Amino acid sequence: xxxxxxxxxxxxxxxxxxxxxxxxxxxxxxxxxxxxxxxxxxxxxxxxxxxxxxxxxxxxxxxxxxxxxxxxxxxxxxxxxxxxxxxxxxxxxxxxxxxxxxxx
Amino acid sequence: xxxxxxxxxxxxxxxxxxxxxxxxxxxxxxxxxxxxxxxxxxxxxxxxxxxxxxxxxxxxxxxxxxxxxxxxxxxxxxxxxxxxxxxxxxxxxxxxxxxxxxxx
Amino acid sequence: xxxxxxxxxxxxxxxxxxxxxxxxxxxxxxxxxxxxxxxxxxxxxxxxxxxxxxxxxxxxxxxxxxxxxxxxxxxxxxxxxxxxxxxxxxxxxxxxxxxxxxxx
Amino acid sequence: xxxxxxxxxxxxxxxxxxxxxxxxxxxxxxxxxxxxxxxxxxxxxxxxxxxxxxxxxxxxxxxxxxxxxxxxxxxxxxxxxxxxxxxxxxxxxxxxxxxxxxxx
Numbered sequence: 001x002x003x004x005x006x007x008x009x010x011x012x013x014x015x016x017x018x019x020x021x022x023x024x025x026x027x028x029x030x031x032x033x034x035x036x037x038x039x040x041x042x043x044x045x046x047x048x049x050x051x052x053x054x055x056x057x058x059x060x061x062x063x064x065x066x067x068x069x070x071x072x073x074x075x076x077x078x079x080x081x082x083x084x085x086x087x088x089x090x091x092x093x094x095x096x097x098x099x100x101x102x103x104x
Numbered sequence: 105x106x107x108x109x110x111x112x113x114x115x116x117x118x119x120x121x122x123x124x125x126x127x128x129x130x131x132x133x134x135x136x137x138x139x140x141x142x143x144x145x146x147x148x149x150x151x152x153x154x155x156x157x158x159x160x161x162x163x164x165x166x167x168x169x170x171x172x173x174x175x176x177x178x179x180x181x182x183x184x185x186x187x188x189x190x191x192x193x194x195x196x197x198x199x200x201x202x203x204x205x206x207x208x
Numbered sequence: 209x210x211x212x213x214x215x216x217x218x219x220x221x222x223x224x225x226x227x228x229x230x231x232x233x234x235x236x237x238x239x240x241x242x243x244x245x246x247x248x249x250x251x252x253x254x255x256x257x258x259x260x261x262x263x264x265x266x267x268x269x270x271x272x273x274x275x276x277x278x279x280x281x282x283x284x285x286x287x288x289x290x291x292x293x294x295x296x297x298x299x300x301x302x303x304x305x306x307x308x309x310x311x312x
Numbered sequence: 313x314x315x316x317x318x319x320x321x322x323x324x325x326x327x328x329x330x331x332x333x334x335x336x337x338x339x340x341x342x343x344x345x346x347x348x349x350x351x352x353x354x355x356x357x358x359x360x361x362x363x364x365x366x367x368x369x370x371x372x373x374x375x376x377x378x379x380x381x382x383x384x385x386x387x388x389x390x391x392x393x394x395x396x397x398x399x400x401x402x403x404x405x406x407x408x409x410x411x412x413x414x415x416x
Contacts, residue, residue, distance in 0.1 A: 013150050026141040033137055033164070037130040046117050046175035047201050053168040054204040057161055060137070061208070061414060064157040069407035071150035076384070077399040080392035087389040095381035097151050100158040101414050102373060103311065104165070165310060173303035176284070181295040184288035191285040199277035205310050206269060207415065221358050234349040241345055241372070245338040254325050254383035255409050261376040262412040265369055268345070269416070272365040279358035305359050308366040312373070 014070030025063050032056045064101050068094070118174030129167050136160045168205050172198070222278030233271050240264045272309050276302070326382030337375050344368045376413050380406070 015022055033056060039049045076094055080087030119126055137160060143153045180198055184191030223230055241264060247257045284302055288295030327334055345368060351361045388406055392399030 013147060015144065015150060015153075016147065019144060019147075022144050023141055026137060026144065030134055030137040030141065033130060033134040037127055037134065040119065040123060040126050040130065043117060043120065043123075046119060046171055046179060047197055049119075050168055050171055050175070050201040051204060053164060053171070054201075054208040057164050057168070057205075057208040060157060060161050060164070064154055064161070065407065065411050065414060067150055067154055067157070068410060069403065071154070072384070072388070072407060073400055073403040075150060076388070077392040077396065077403060080389040080399065081396070084389065084393070087392065088385055091381065091385040091389060093151055095377070095384060097154045097158075098380065098410055098413075099377050100155060101161075101410075102377060104158040104161040169303065169307050169310060172306060173299065176280070176303060177296055177299040180280070180284070181288040181292065181299060184285040184295065185292070188285065188289070191288065192281055195277065195281040195285060199273065199280060202276065202306055202309075203273050205306075206273060221355060223352065223358060223361075224355065227352060227355075230352050231349055234345060234352065238342055238345040238349065241338060241342040245335055245342065248327065248331060248334050248338065251325060251328065254327060254379055254387060255405055257327075258376055258379055258383070258409040259412060261372060261379070262409075262416040265372050265376070265413075265416040268365060268369050268372070272362055272369070275358055275362055275365070279362070283358060301359055305362040305366075308363060309369075312366040312369040 012074075014072070014074030015067050018066070018070065022063060022067070025059070029056060029059050029063070032059065061101065061104075068098065068101070071097075116178075118176070118178030119171050122170070122174065126167060126171070129163070133160060133163050133167070136163065165205065165208075172202065172205065175201075220282075222280070222282030223275050226274070226278065230271060230275070233267070237264060237267050237271070240267065269309065269312075276305065276309065279305075324386075326384070326386030327379050330378070330382065334375060334379070337371070341368060341371050341375070344371065373413065373416075380410065380413065383409075 032052070036049060036052050036056065039052060072094060076087065076090040079090040136156070140153060140156050140160065143156060176198060180191065180194040183194040240260070244257060244260050244264065247260060280302060284295065284298040287298040344364070348361060348364050348368065351364060384406060388399065388402040391402040
């Protein structure tokens with residue numbers, strides 16, 4: 001089985017095609033964090049503030065999971081297609097990032 | 105063993121004495137989220153963006169854990185000292201919030 | 209507002225009334241971990257093993273959340289009803305346990 | 313840049329070379345879960361049981377992270393080297409598994 005020669009576009013990142021969507025989601029998270037501060041400012045009941053913190057944490061993790069999938073599908077796949085060694089290096093790097101996400 | 109009569113201050117919340125510190129931490133988290141957006145804006149390498157997302161997720165969780173401890177130490181303890189029933193109700197509510205934090 | 213004198217049962221734990229249920233759940237988790245080992249033994253596809261690991265992690269966390277709620281509702285509430293100082297000490301201890309659960 | 317023809321070994325999995333090590337770790341986790349049951353059996357203080365649950369959850373997650381890295385480095389890299397389409401399919405599958413790990 002021979003593999004086609006593929007010139008991966010190393011200038012862009014996995015997330016580049018979805019850049020605007022990510023920026024929109026991050027701006028929303030930023031606004032939600034500002035909203036949590038307002039809740040504290042206004043002496044909102046603790047549990048309601050905690051509920052919002054859990055929601056924002058999940059939203060931020062979802063952005064992370066999206067970026068990770070794009071990275072695996074672009075940077076890691078391209079590196080693997082260049083050589084097994086480049087693929088292995090990218091996998092090691094991505095696995096460390098996954099561990100940080102799991103433990104955050 | 106008799107318990108002293110305690111008039112809990114139901115107007116404030118557990119976090120009220122630390123309000124300014126929480127607001128300062130939340131403003132820092134807000135700035136960090138803005139920083140993540142700038143990283144995406146500037147086509148920063150995916151792994152570096154992911155590293156920052158994990159850091160901000162941890163910072164936000166730490167705020168949540170602080171608020172939770174204050175809530176347990178103030179609202180839940182006060183409710184328990186008013187009556188076992190009030191204590192049980194606050195524990196149930198706090199436990200649901202803890203579950204959301206654990207699963208976020 | 210005077211509080212009734214309550215002699216908390218310090219011999220038992222919050223989970224004592226549900227002990228058999230917890231033991232049953234823990235035996236199931238133990239069996240599931242043995243099942244994961246069998247999957248590896250039988251060269252099961254990685255993703256299927258990972259799916260089972262996530263399920264068992266969630267089951268174990270659910271046991272932890274149950275024990276925590278029982279602890280808050282029994283040991284922490286009883287301590288609070290004995291004195292604010294005892295309540296505060298139990299809250300500090302429980303909050304450290306919650307942080308470990310959140311970060312595991 | 314031409315890529316060498318690589319005949320990936322589709323019979324084995326990423327974890328196959330480390331199979332015995334994984335089995336040893338899983339047997340240890342199984343024993344630890346049995347240990348938690350013994351703690352409950354022996355009416356151990358709730359917080360000590362919770363501490364052990366967090367430790368076992370982390371040990372199980374670490375096994376999952378190891379399996380995931382092996383999977384990315386073997387199954388996903390091999391698929392990518394066969395074709396971009398196969399690589400993309402494996403990335404999608406792995407990303408769903410990562411999301412489950414992050415949310416467990």
